[in-house]
Amino acid sequence: MTNPSAIAVSGLEKHYGATRAVDGVSFDVAPGEVFGLLGPNGAGKTTTVEILEGYRRPDAGTVRVLDCDPQRDASLRSRMGVMLQEGGLYPALRARELLRLFAAYYEDPEDADTLLDTVGLTDAAGTPVRRLSGGQAQRLSLACAIVGRPDVVFLDEPTAGMDPQARTATWGLVRDLAARGATVLLTTHAMDEAEHLCDRVAIMAGGRLAALGTPAELTQSATASDVWFAAVPGLDTDALAHALSLDGTCVVEERPGEYLIRAPATAGIVADLTAFLRDRDVMVSSLRAGRQSLEAVFLQITAESQP
């Protein structure tokens, strides 16, 4: 029977000695979905990904990728793109030589020079890998992962070390991959990445899945009733609390220009807040009412999962 999921993980376990790196993880990823694995270091993200890539054998449970067993079915490798967390590139090869080499591994690869341009490495095409910056090497590694037009792509911390422009460009590439039907599974530490890029997110902690859902589902928690907004730094929080008829301690400037109002997120509060800001001719750059940030959810969940 064929499995409709692009990636199916069921009861996955992997132990290293007494350490349970992955401890009973199950999830499915639909074709064309961008799926994010979040979690602190040591949560089991990379182990999970490397089992899916066929590098490691599970101790228990099953994994299927494009309805193949990654350990057994060599045919999967021509349909799979891999970006390791680090390394994997010949230091002495020039960027263009390396990408052309990877293109030669696949039946119907993308044009290496065009792809090099897409990831913004045309100017570095003749640079040996060892002289590329961290972000450039990441982009080259990404290009190598997708040059074979894969149906499923595993990206282990794809934007680590990238500058904001490269990150944005990488997000665009991942969206393009998904738009043409490829399934993408990525791991990340960056909450904004998970929030903006992923259709669904799984939060791992201590080798287990602590939460799974769309970013909206995860942040739409019942306990999250605060109002959070960003504006110019240095607003008078006491005056704001007064305007909202709240106690002074309920309004805090968490970081410069980022304010938290600990009160039920009602339409009235939001109206009073915007009136207060209008009177001071201050513009809100961001406002979130009745939802937590994914970062807050993440911190809360991973803290709860600590033994």
Add this chain to the structure above:
Amino acid sequence: MMRRAVKAQARTELLLALRRGENVLVMLVIPVGVLVFFSKVDEVPTSFDNPIEFLVPGVLALAVMASAMVSLGISTGFERRYGVLKRLGSTPLARSGLLAAKTATVLVLVSLQIVVITLTGIALGWEADGGVFAAVALLLLGTVAFAGVGMLMAGTLRAEANLALANGLFLVLLFLGGMAYPLDDLPGPIEAFAKLLPAAALSETVRAALTDKTFPVDALVVLVAWAIAAPLAAARFFRWEE
């Protein structure tokens, strides 16, 4: 595994081998240097009429050791360190294709070395006494043995330890390999030990094949044993990730 992938991989491996200066030094400059230097200094008292007859087979063995053990081993060790071997394992090339490409690369490099050393030898007055096919077959056998040793070290040691050991072993085997001077110049116990190593076994058998000396069957046995044991050990103990 596609032929195109293996071909592209072999071309890249060859490019990398020739791009590294220290690699060209150990594969070509040192063997040719040993050949020219020892043929000129006349320091080598041998039973041969012309020292070049002694030197060419020994330097061919040295060259095989340089490309199959030192060059292949060191580059593979660093590819393991940098995660290249791991990364290639999840491409359609896979491990089998990588091994095929590395084998092809070593064979091309050894052929290149044989041509350069033979031409240098001829320029220095060397004449082959027949037995060329036997000599090439023995050099291939030696390539298998030394590639096994190189891959065993590359797949089990840290890249820096592998680098140091491969270079150190190259030097030791140059002295104990009957390459630049005869084995029987060594003290008795050291000579007996040296005869068990693949370097002496290779240079002795190739030399016998290229001259009219009696063929040393014991050396051939040693060489065959290394050619079987070393690759088996490498296959058994090789770790793809450092």
